Every structure is written in structure tokens, then in C-alpha cells.
Amino acid sequence: MTTDILVHRHGVPTLICAVDGPELRDERDAVDVIGTAFQHEAELVVIPVERLAEDFFTLSTGVAGGIAQKFVNYHLRLAIVGDISAFTTVSTALRDFVYETNRGRQLWFCPTEDDLDERLAAGARRN
Template sequence: MELEYHTIDGSIYAELKGPAHCIQDTQDMLDLIATANYYRGASGIIINETHLPVDFFDLRTGLAGEFLQKCSNYRFNLAITGDFSNVKSRSLRDFIRESNQTGRVLFVSEIREAVKKWVR
């Protein structure tokens, strides 16, 4: 997994550049957080929805909750970019809406949207 770093208003954010489904489990997410924070002091990471396993979006698996819990535990921001406008699952729509309200984990259509919310 390759990370590209951006400094925005004095804060460092890492953007994951990698193949689809390169984050498979909670340990992968934890490794990503540790790498971004340790090597460059990033306070957040931006990933595309394609980097996540399909099970992430099935809330019954608990994977999304585990990933978000790691971000919360380490006080690390996470933005997931993608098109979430046509999500069919009501529970997933609610999950996305609630996550976006807290601001620690954001589901956004583009990187600029996440950065705006983080730096306000």
C-alpha cells in the first residue's frame, strides 16, 4: 500500500493509493493508521471505497464498526470517498449519516469535501 501525503492548513493527511480491496481486515486498517501517523504524523487518512472489502458495507459483519472503532481509539480521522447517494440498505444509510455527523469518519464524494469538514 502506498500513501501520498498532503499538508492542508498545517495538518497532514495521508491518501491511500493502492489496488482495490487492499484493506482486508482490522489489522490492515490498524497498520495503515500506524504507518500514516508514525512516518509523517498524519492525523487522518483518505481512502476510496474500492480499497475496502465488500463485507465492510454489510453492517451485519461488524467490520465497519471495527474499523471505525480503531479510528476512534487512536483519534484518527478517516474519509472514505465514493458515491454513496444510491445506498439501498437503510441501516447503511443511517450509519453513513451518523458517521458524517460526528466528523471523525466521513463518507464523502471527493477529497475536498472531507478536508473542508476536518479543517473547520
């Protein structure tokens, strides 16, 4: 299993979670990742789409909201990186959720790491 690593992206200490790490199924799994982020003194956590349980993408399960809220409670930003188009094409609610969260600074859905870097660079320019 690959390990999670800390990198600095555009001045932001960022924990990059390994693709082959344990699946995030609920808030308890999120707390484990948050603990790792605190150990590394990260401000942003990047989780590959492959690490998320399928229930995350069905908003009625509450999994996405619960996980996102844990990160908010612990003052950590979260970026989900990867292609979620298979989920957003069949769920207007998810598509709207992604749109709204991407307008803020707390939770982003980015198709690629390059997209994430562009967002971080734009934020660094504003500061």
C-alpha cells in the same frame, strides 16, 4: 503500486491512501494503515472506497465498526472517499450510519475529494 502520500489539507496532516493499495478487509488491515499514518505523523487518513472490502458496507458483518473503532482507539480521523450510493440505496442501516458519522468529526464519508476539502475548510474556519 502507487504509494500513500502525506499532504497538508487546510492545516491537517493527511495521509492519502493510494487507490491501488491492499484491500482493507478487517481490523488488522486497518492497523497496517494506522502504522503508516503514524510514520507520517498524519491526523487524518483518506481511504478510497475502492480499497474497502465489500463486507465493509454490510454493517451486520461488523467490519465497518471494527475498522472505525481502530481509528478511534488510535486517535486518528478517517475519511472514506468515493461513491457508495450503490450500497446506501439498498441499506437503510448503512445510510443511517453514514448520516450519523458525517455529523461528527471522527469518520466521514465524502463522495469526492472536493467534498472532503469543503469539510476541512469549514472546520478550519471554526477553529
